Amino acid sequence: MDRYDRYLHGPFAPVKEEVTAYDLPVTGRLPAELNGRYLRLGPNPLGVEDPVTHFWAFGAGMVHGVRIRDGRAEWYRNRWVRSAEIADALDRMERGLEPPAFLPPSPNIHVLRHAGRTLALSEAGGPPHELGYDLDTVGECPLAATREGSSANAHSKVDPRTGDLHSLAYLLGRPFAQHVVTDPAGTVTHVADLPLPGDLPFLHDFALSENFVVVFDIPLTFDMDAMRFRWNPAHQAHVGVLPRTGGQVRWLPAEPFYVSHVLNAYDDGSTITVDLIAADGPVDVADPGGISPRLDRWRIDLRTGRLEQRCVDDRPQDFPRVNDAYASRQHRYGYSAVTPVYGMQFTPSGPHHDDAFTNALVKHDLVRGTTEVHGFARDAAVGEAAFAPDPGDTQGAEDAGYLMAYVADPERGASDLVILSAQDFTGPPVARVHLPVRVPLGFHGNWIPDA
């Protein structure tokens, strides 16, 4: 199988239909206090793409959601994110006509709620699309739009103290990015230019601490001819630090590195701590099977300009999440996924070193330096798990809540929404909501409470 082709098969294989199912069967007990929707976005190609050049982040976005209320799983829905082009292509296919040969993807990376809207987010430049409660596409939403024509990027982050949304906006082909702040009402309140020292790097994620924005100028730069990000050995890597309130960006040169996602970051005014998923280069982003991403803790000393990079856990993992109430402030716990994306075995720490998972969720205790592993069946496929705080918690513990993730069960030919207790991470799931269909491996999502 071609390395790009693999994203059309197995746990990645797109689904062909939009499904609505009510009153889903549940094993275990859904916490009665949870009232809202778990939504996760990912690419779901329409089947007209060229399998030879296809790679994972191409294709129309599809959102998969489960609505939970009063201890019941009220519905499951999956819906394409209908940009004008995707809506037109779906309409043509329904009428038996040929869809266009080239389809720009609709938002397919992340879904979050801000300014009273549920938003599906794109990788670079493309405008977010608003989704209705039942996941139908309302339309384009110019969130964090700037006069340069860029919008909120996929890994925009809400500061839980201010309610502001922080975005790193950029456009393909331009060595230029912007830090954009959007207030809880949806108004852009701050835009800071961030001129890049060289070619446009893959700026998929960034770090936000209390006082700083940290960007990763990695040697994976956009090749306009190939329309792809490619490893570029001539590109000097940097870590860039920009005060949240604006001003000059400070670029610290670094050895070549790859960063996929940031778990969280915090600072004390002079030192920034960033927990992130990193790998050594060279890296082919179109072929994650060749990457061995690990969890690192990086410290940036702003007095000396020194960057300290320390590995926390070298077992291959990605899709890190934190309890978002701790976003940009000091956290203790992080959660990551060991997924078939990387095609590697992961050995849990503990007494059973022989057990290797290709599919697991990991809880990191970054104070004690320990991990707990929740492994799934060998042929299952798990992706990112989002943290859902327990609304009934009165103790204020950081890990009082649940992890939610879709887990594909090849034996059943369908997926479960698995809900784990964050405080009893290795215990049996609190609940498994049995969906009638398979959810392909995708990217990112959130638990979005109704309140």
Ligand SMILES: [Fe+2]
């Ligand atoms: Fe991502």
